[in-house]
Amino acid sequence: TRRNVETITIKGSDTEVNLVLQLAEAYMETNPAISVSVTGGGSGVGIAGLLNGRLDVANSSREINNHELVLASERNIAIEHFIFAADALAIICHPSVPIDSMSLDDLGKIFSGEIQNWQQLGGAAGIISLYGRQSNSGTFMYFRERVLGKDYAPGIKQMNGNAQILEAVKADPNAIGYISLGYLTDETGALRHGIKVIKLTTEPGKIAISPLDRAAIKAGLYPLTRPLFHFSNGTASDIIRAFYDFEKSPAGQKIIAQNGYLPPSEAGLAFNSVK
Amino acid sequence: MEKIKIDIQELDLFFDKKQVLKNVSLHIPAGKITAIIGPSGCGKSTLLRSLNRMHDLNPQARLSGKIMLDELNILHGNTNVVHLRRRIGMVFQKPNPFPKSIAENVSYGLKINGLHDKKKLAEAVENSLRAAALWDEVKDDLDKSALDLSGGQQQRLCIARAVAVEPEVILMDEPCSALDPISTAKVEELMLELKKKYTLVIVTHNMQQAQRVSDFTAFMYLGELIEVGETRQIFQKPQHDLTKNYVEGHFG
Amino acid sequence: MEKIKIDIQELDLFFDKKQVLKNVSLHIPAGKITAIIGPSGCGKSTLLRSLNRMHDLNPQARLSGKIMLDELNILHGNTNVVHLRRRIGMVFQKPNPFPKSIAENVSYGLKINGLHDKKKLAEAVENSLRAAALWDEVKDDLDKSALDLSGGQQQRLCIARAVAVEPEVILMDEPCSALDPISTAKVEELMLELKKKYTLVIVTHNMQQAQRVSDFTAFMYLGELIEVGETRQIFQKPQHDLTKNYVEGHFG
Amino acid sequence: MNQRLFWDKFFEKVFKGTAWVAVLTLVGIFLMLLINSARAFETISFAEFFSGTAWNPAAYGEATYGIGAMLFSTLLVTIGAMLIAVPLGIGAAAFLSEVASPRTRNILKPAIEMLAAVPSVVIGFLGIVLVAPALAKIFDLPHGLNALNGSILLAIMALPTLISVTEDAIHAVPQHYKEASYALGANRWETLLRVTLPSCTSGILVAIMLGLGRALGETMTVLMATGNATAMPNGFFDSVRTITATVAIEMGEVPFGTPHYFSLFACALVLFLITLLVNIAAERVAAGYRRKGQ
Amino acid sequence: MNQRLFWDKFFEKVFKGTAWVAVLTLVGIFLMLLINSARAFETISFAEFFSGTAWNPAAYGEATYGIGAMLFSTLLVTIGAMLIAVPLGIGAAAFLSEVASPRTRNILKPAIEMLAAVPSVVIGFLGIVLVAPALAKIFDLPHGLNALNGSILLAIMALPTLISVTEDAIHAVPQHYKEASYALGANRWETLLRVTLPSCTSGILVAIMLGLGRALGETMTVLMATGNATAMPNGFFDSVRTITATVAIEMGEVPFGTPHYFSLFACALVLFLITLLVNIAAERVAAGYRRKGQ
């Protein structure tokens, strides 16, 4: 390249973009010879970029799917993955909704359109108004895999980012939506105004867990916790590996925690193909 | 004395800083034809356009003085210019037909005044075009564009258009400049016909024409009204040297 | 016989389906003034505009026949119209100054012909304006917009503009229609001056003017060229009844 | 004279050259769309594409490629936008050129043209935080992220073009036409409606077509403010997803050369064809008008 | 007569009404931007905002809000786009109205207006798959996602507006001006350059301003094709991130009411002010031209 600097081009998940950007900056401060560029667009965009040969690393908040794996092998791309942090999805609704907790099953039925009225869950009558992300977002896919197991209701409003879901839910008395843990609280760590967090149960009878309950999350009890991935083509080069190492280091993990994200789970670390 | 239809009193007109009319006072008698003559650029068109407030459209024009149409103060800010122009029709120096059909050009004024009866409109179009000596040439092309007419045909069309709405006063700025002698004669006949009911003010460079049709003649020079009087008197016994030189300078 | 400058042979002209010129043949002698007369709408302007291919701009116009300028076939597809128009200048019936200053209007033609010397341009502007009897009125306003001139002033400006580029042939479509007798006399002087070097074709409705200035007169009627001959002959011994009626119908 | 001939030739070359570069670029884009679209129909049937109402290429089950609902949504939002923008735009243009004082005009005109540069995200944002709550309140809806919101925002985005181009077209109408009308006793509005506007139909048409193009092709704003739901809408109060929003969202994530990829080009082509049809129809109407008017 | 008076009043009301609705909407947007921008400067200093070159509101250490690099990038891309689009646009417009046969014109004009409706993503996409590799090859660069790519794409997007509006302005110049020029022996190009174009400067200005607005305000395309790097660029071959791209990227994710949120409005306001300045400057030039021309 022209300026005698090695570059890593990273693109993908909007959930990860701010976090990885900060990690990259902290990394570049100590390694001026390496330039890391980070952009968003959605997990799908990142993976597509990798498959189309235009990226070094794709950020993704979901696993790569079969369809993409087939394309990768057709194009002789060997996907390597690295989990560097974890995120949790919070379910939020308008404070006027008189429901505090629900089962994962009911949540799936709401988002797939089988339950359409708050009355069916014991609330006041009102057509449930769904807010989610767009199909290029990893969160969209993750939530569909994990919670629905089928297609979203066609009436779901696909918003452009976490902040927009947040604002839309605030304004709509029948709203329910999902957002990343990092957007739930403000700088001081307090829950943002105008929304309500729904606690989730995995099986009937079990106690409902709030995503604000750090201890429960650490213990792996909150059901919507997910790993955050980096994907690369083939075995990661030395400079990419060095960046991964920085993310694993205490300095890197501190940045992850500061941003409201979680360290990778044990299972995640074990799953990594880049060690 | 005749009844005065329009009374111009001490009219000054500036375009920006240039004074084009200088203290012009003139009586236009009702039911007569008044001709305004004078060398090119002396302010004839400007004076004519003052009478129906055409200078309103030009932000550079400033007028002072007074013009009365019967009891109506023409230059007053509260005067309804739409009503005023309805009463004072105009034929412009450069023929300016609308980019519409010949028939629509003539019926435009009637339509905006609320006449929508097709038969009556067609009649009025025919009568006006006949009066302006254009009917025979265009009767088969009434729905053709007026912009495709020859210069003289456009001029007659504009006369027909102005006559169609039957205003009380008709201002004509060189209405025969593009016309051959025969058409000119017909338009002059029309003027004599019109003055039975209406008041006419015409601008002309044709001294013979002024003598043939007008009852009164006003001579302008460099923005000033030099002399006005009965046509015969102006041409035969002009009071002023300037007038004398001008009307005698004619030839042919 | 005089040298023939322009030779029109069996010219037909249609606008769409309407025939406006019918088998017109006419010789324009070099160094003379040829006047074209005829009632309004008979095709005078159309004929004039054929000579410098102005109808090229109108897709509806179709011409057939032949027009020769010296050895040049004017209507031929390969003829360089730019050179042609450089040789044949034109004053249009409706004065059409550019929306530029008075000086720029006159110098335009010279500039596009490569004259850029400021002093020479200024001289040419002055000479042309003087020739068109406009200099005294506008000499202090040379950089004012030409659109603010009076009708007659615009007409003289267009004459000055056409004369400035010194074409071989000058076509003038009613060049004095908006002019007072004195300006008219000056423009006529100009024409007589010009014909010493150039060839002139004028359209006029003024029979006296035709008699005063032209050497030859052509009479048109409904698109046909009825008669052409020496001016005296046409006005005093017309061969054709139509001509006779027309020239005798004049009055004053 | 030789020099002059040289410049003649030179300018002729330059103008023809630029014209062809511009035109060929645009033609190239069109062809590129056409070729890529054609490949979509190797796997997707025409019938499914145009009559299907479900667009779900990333479906959990089988992918479906029906643009019905999106097409209807697009038309809904765009027609709504034009219904708002065209009268407002022409009215404002007429006001600026015929009524407002030169001073007012000199302030307002640049201000309006300036608004052509508001980034579409900002307008979309306004849709979420201002228009949506207002609509919800006025029409007593749970939320205002619907087709109407999109129409309003697109109208706002089309307005600068519409006003500015129309104003200029009105301004270019020769003064003597207006004088002739006034002298016959017509008032300002009659003159405007019967003389001025008919004399500049072609300019107004350009304004409308560009406004329409802007509305049809705009992505960000609709994507943010219409709720972006793929279901077939029942009216202006339902959330909708337009064709452009779909193309915008999915273009980034789709791997090259797949049916999904080609189908997005087919979507863009449909937008083209809509504009073309409207354009041809509008030209017809205007031509009829002009013919009558002459 | 009474009825006529009623309609007079009615139309007067309607036109004034529409004009005011349109104008107030646009003024409202402006005020909204202004107010939100003002709040940005409660926490961010003016000096930092305008002279700082690092834009990093989500920084690891302290957030920085300097629009220097972005502003320079925006100007680079936009000026580049205008340098390409304006000559091409005027050339093509002149060609269409003065040279092309009516047939050609009737085919090309709607085709060009149609291209105003190509969604910006599609153009951005072209930038990635066609223009970027071409640039990389021609100029021997590692990749073509740079300012030049953005300029080219924005020029393409501005072309339909530029061509269409300019063509119409040229078309509206009264025929008799051209006749006068031809009759003096001017050729087509001289007539165009010295008579026709000077008579429609205001229309061409509108075309340029709208094209500029489009280029400045466009998000998707630049976001996709310029490489989106926040570093200060050294020239057209560096990756850049424009102000609109920044606003577009960050608007979706920034929590409301934070300094970051307000700073995005300040960014949008800067875009406004650029357009305004250009507009005023252009009006001056044109007015000078007109004054000289009269």
Ligand SMILES: Nc1ncnc2c1ncn2[C@@H]1O[C@H](COP(=O)(O)OP(=O)(O)OP(=O)(O)O)[C@@H](O)[C@H]1O
């Ligand atoms: N562009 C055109 N399209 C169709 N018809 C036309 C066009 N121009 C002129 N005509 C018609 O051709 C005939 C001749 O017109 P022309 O302008 O040559 O007349 P003219 O002899 O100059 O008349 P005038 O003395 O009134 O100027 C007229 O009947 C006119 O209506």
Ligand SMILES: Nc1ncnc2c1ncn2[C@@H]1O[C@H](COP(=O)(O)OP(=O)(O)OP(=O)(O)O)[C@@H](O)[C@H]1O
């Ligand atoms: N809009 C204007 N702005 C500035 N000056 C003007 C304007 N209109 C006319 N003039 C000037 O005012 C004077 C009178 O013009 P006007 O048109 O009244 O002359 P006129 O007597 O009608 O001449 P003509 O017989 O040539 O038509 C002229 O010197 C002209 O240059």
Ligand SMILES: [Mg+2]
């Ligand atoms: Mg006059």
Ligand SMILES: [Mg+2]
């Ligand atoms: Mg004629």
